[in-house]
Amino acid sequence: MIYDDNNIFAKILRKEIPCKKIYEDEFVLSFYDINPQKKIHALVIPKGKYIDLDDFTTKASASEIVGLLKGINTVAKKLGISVDKGKGYRALTNINEHGGQEVPHLHFHLFGGEKVGKMVE
Numbered sequence: 001m002i003y004d005d006n007n008i009f010a011k012i013l014r015k016e017i018p019c020k021k022i023y024e025d026e027f028v029l030s031f032y033d034i035n036p037q038k039k040i041h042a043l044v045i046p047k048g049k050y051i052d053l054d055d056f057t058t059k060a061s062a063s064e065i066v067g068l069l070k071g072i073n074t075v076a077k078k079l080g081i082s083v084d085k086g087k088g089y090r091a092l093t094n095i096n097e098h099g100g101q102e103v104p105h106l107h108f109h110l111f112g113g114e115k116v117g118k119m120v121e
């Protein structure tokens with residue numbers, strides 16, 4: 001599959017459409033989901049052009065991979081949902097059609113601020 005430069009998160013990265021930013025560094029951008037499913041629902045995306053976790057794991061550099069994981073941790077801390085500050089959260093990424101992925105730019109959902117319920121419903 002080829003990365004679609006016109007996907008909505010690519011447009012957010014290019015600042016063509018706005019987002020409610022939570023955090024940004026050289027590797028990641030984090031912002032609130034437009035349609036929150038839990039009390040806190042954040043998204044963390046890599047700045048590189050990766051379609052999903054498989055694509056990222058295959059092609060990304062070691063520093064990009066570390067940068068994304070560290071970014072998730074930093075955002076969780078910022079939101080007060082990390083284990084040291086809160087009660088925990090769920091980090092989830094959907095991959096392709098069977099995974100229910102809608103936006104074809106890798107993103108992790110962070111759900112928290114309350115008990116998030118069963119993993120698969």
Ligand code: 5GP
Binds near residue numbers: 034
């Ligand atoms: P997926 O189903 O691909 O894992 O999740 C895509 C997520 O992106 C959904 O939770 C959806 O609400 C969110 N989303 C879609 N369009 C926008 C947008 O324009 N801005 C923001 N902040 N979130 C969006």
